[in-house]
Amino acid sequence: MHEMWRGADASGSWVWHVLVADKSWTMCGMAKQEDVHGGESTDRHCLACMQVFQDEVL
Template sequence: MHEMWVGADAAGGGLVWHVVAADTATTQCGQRRQSEGVAGCDSTDRHCLECMTAFQGIMQAPARS
């Protein structure tokens, strides 16, 4: 299972939504996830392109038997 987490943009452009697997401590782009994200800052509509590209690859991968 994956979830969305608000964190800093790797390029330093503010906050973005990252994709993180529920059982890992890092986002798909390699950022270390804080346990609660950035408090009160979940209203961004921006997404981490690197995370979204990685997640798209996960979703399009053939199912494992």
């Protein structure tokens, strides 16, 4: 089972990332930050994370 985490993308916009098994990094290579507060809600997903996730489950 994979966990999602809301964080910023390279442009600073909020997106949902997919975390790796140890939950310290995202599948796109971003370190998970524990204290990410604020920002707007989002229904956008990190395309890089989603591509790695898709490749992993296929």
